[in-house]
Amino acid sequence: MRETSASPSPVPRPLVDSLPSYSRAASASIRWRASSNEAPIPPSPLAVRAAADAAAKAHLYPSLGGEGLIEALADHVGIAPDRVAVGPGSLALLERLLLAYTGAGTEVVHAWRSYEAYPIVVTIAGARSVAVPLDAFQRHDVDAMLRSITGRTRVLIICDPNNPTGTILDPAEVERLVRSVPSDVLVVIDEAYREFDENAPDTLGLLTLPNVALLRTFSKAYGLAGLRAGYLLAAPQICRTIQKVALPFALSRIAEAAATAALADDDHLRSVVQTVRTRREQLAAKLSTVADVPQSRANFLWIPIGARAASVAAACAKAGLSVRSFPGEGVRVTVGDPNVDDILLKSLHPTP
Numbered sequence: 001m002r003e004t005s006a007s008p009s010p011v012p013r014p015l016v017d018s019l020p021s022y023s024r025a026a027s028a029s030i031r032w033r034a035s036s037n038e039a040p041i042p043p044s045p046l047a048v049r050a051a052a053d054a055a056a057k058a059h060l061y062p063s064l065g066g067e068g069l070i071e072a073l074a075d076h077v078g079i080a081p082d083r084v085a086v087g088p089g090s091l092a093l094l095e096r097l098l099l100a101y102t103g104a105g106t107e108v109v110h111a112w113r114s115y116e117a118y119p120i121v122v123t124i125a126g127a128r129s130v131a132v133p134l135d136a137f138q139r140h141d142v143d144a145m146l147r148s149i150t151g152r153t154r155v156l157i158i159c160d161p162n163n164p165t166g167t168i169l170d171p172a173e174v175e176r177l178v179r180s181v182p183s184d185v186l187v188v189i190d191e192a193y194r195e196f197d198e199n200a201p202d203t204l205g206l207l208t209l210p211n212v213a214l215l216r217t218f219s220k221a222y223g224l225a226g227l228r229a230g231y232l233l234a235a236p237q238i239c240r241t242i243q244k245v246a247l248p249f250a251l252s253r254i255a256e257a258a259a260t261a262a263l264a265d266d267d268h269l270r271s272v273v274q275t276v277r278t279r280r281e282q283l284a285a286k287l288s289t290v291a292d293v294p295q296s297r298a299n300f301l302w303i304p305i306g307a308r309a310a311s312v313a314a315a316c317a318k319a320g321l322s323v324r325s326f327p328g329e330g331v332r333v334t335v336g337d338p339n340v341d342d343i344l345l346k347s348l349h350p351t352p
Contacts, residue, residue, distance in 0.1 A: 031320035032339050037300050039223035040336025044268040050261035054254045062253035072260045082236040088250050090217040090230030096242040098125035101186050102154045109148045110157040111140045138165040138294045142177045155186045161193045164332035166296025171201035188213050193298035195221035210235045222262045229259040280335040290348050304330040315347035
């Protein structure tokens with residue numbers, strides 16, 4: 001037995017101390033949530049009933065890999081089941097990809113500012129995050145991302161629409177980026193907000209390339225953020241590989257049942273999406289006199305107000321509204337709740 005003169009505490013890996021914290025605004029004083037890009041309408045009644053039925057069997061383990069949802073997605077998308085993988089949210093699936101395809105001494109290229117979880121999961125996987133600044137239009141800088149690829153690059157992530165700016169790449173630019181990446185680099189296209197883009201491109205054609213993976217989620221347009229369900233579309237080899245690093249029974253029985261039912265309720269999905277699109281354009285018009293708000297194709301708006309971000313977010317919180325602040329850069333506000341508009345505008349124009 002090892003002898004020690006003191007009683008030291010367990011020491012985490014050095015990289016853990018370097019991890020940034022994932023921030024989520026929430027407190028007892030918040031009445032209106034516009035910080036987490038949640039749906040403004042509850043899930044499909046079909047999904048709610050399916051979840052309740054599944055909860056009655058919560059004493060039983062779920063399916064090992066979400067096979068029922070995989071079959072439903074394959075039929076819905078029009079793709080072979082062996083090209084579909086599911087998990088407890090698209091971020092969990094991204095983590096599996098990074099665990100399987102990266103590690104110490106490797107790099108992952110992604111845009112910045114983009115989804116704040118990217119550098120966290122990249123670091124957890126042991127890789128180095130290579131953050132490429134957005135262009136002057138708050139979009140992915142395709143040429144700069146291509147220049148950032150080195151012999152150490154194993155994964156390149158595209159967030160389209162981008163979080164938190166809501167901007168998109170022209171489909172031709174997405175294809176140029178994807179096809180210019182070396183074939184041994186995995187290209188992950190994070191499409192968490194694609195349903196809110198009225199002109200969303202058909203990216204399934206990119207799956208003819210063996211190094212492309214599409215990430216999608218039930219957390220946003222389908223309104224199942226509290227249950228965690230997401231899916232990946234990719235070559236069969238990629239789907240088999242990430243299953244090897246997946247925890248067994250990771251997708252709960254309740255989440256699988258709700259997601260499968262939600263997928264079948266097209267009318268509810270259209271209602272949610274149309275509500276968001278309408279309210280997004282209404283709020284964008286109001287904000288046009290305050291800041292240079294980029295056109296959003298997601299369920300949120302980006303307000304680039306620089307140094308005022310923290311104070312505006314604090315003013316919103318004081319009034320009972322949570323927004324997502326990126327200090328020194330801007331504020332992201334989820335659209336959909338009509339109560340948000342007046343509070344946000346007053347916080348941007350404080351009275352003396």
